[in-house]
Amino acid sequence: MLGVKWKNVYNMDEKGLQIGGGRKSTGEKYLFGRLDPSKYKSRDANLELVTIIECVSADGVALVPGFVFQGGSSLEVEWLEVDDRIIVSTSPNGWTDDEICLNWFKSTFIPQA
Template structure:
């Protein structure tokens, strides 16, 4: 999965191994049994590394922005090499290749504001800056041009019916304190929006989901859901979508 842009965090390794063991055994077919099965022991990863010498644990850290910007070409080229290989697979069709993205809409103004004052008033400030209020939309479209219903994220604890003036059939709504997405909302979007609208059309074939991720989508629940439902996650390298 590291080739896809989603290297598996080591802390999830044992849990994912347990999921795979459940799927391979006819005894553990019911999802409810996952919670009763103990994952491999704490020393299991070391044995796993020995069995798979082509893999190794590696600690990654954030790059300096200037260095990242200067070396962006190689990252983008490598990503296209990886995604190109996957798109050439016989079981991958354009109707099952999707790109999701998030867009934030600023509801409040920041910075300067033109006001009417006395001609002798020399003040050029107006107190504290206005608090940012953001509404986020998660949108998704297939390579064949089919769009899914969006998910709108309100900056609140609960949604109010007065916030939607006109009918929005099929739209989905969520709330977060900041108005941005988080791991919980991302997972809800995957299982309640993306999966129901694409599963029947895929007819058992793999679905590729390309997203511009910054770590939000790396929860264990999301990785497990994708594995169980034949969804292949591909992440555009961080901070490169504006160049693509």
């Protein structure tokens, strides 16, 4: 591939997750007996979104993720105490936008890549 080393080829993506499972399944598996008439599960109706920004190089090295929480401009102190390299942001809907992505690129991708 034009002499570019695999460690210098990256894929970045984002994944939105609803806290509490929301309207769709949480991915948890439940086992029921075939003859059990009460086949149901409880689920939280919380629709709050958290977006995770992830990036991995073609040789398998993962950068630390970024997180975008739904809310205003205030961040919980605990969110920032895990790893100094992790970017934590908020947006009104929990999605990334141009400004958040540029901040992630400058603060996470460039220093780690």
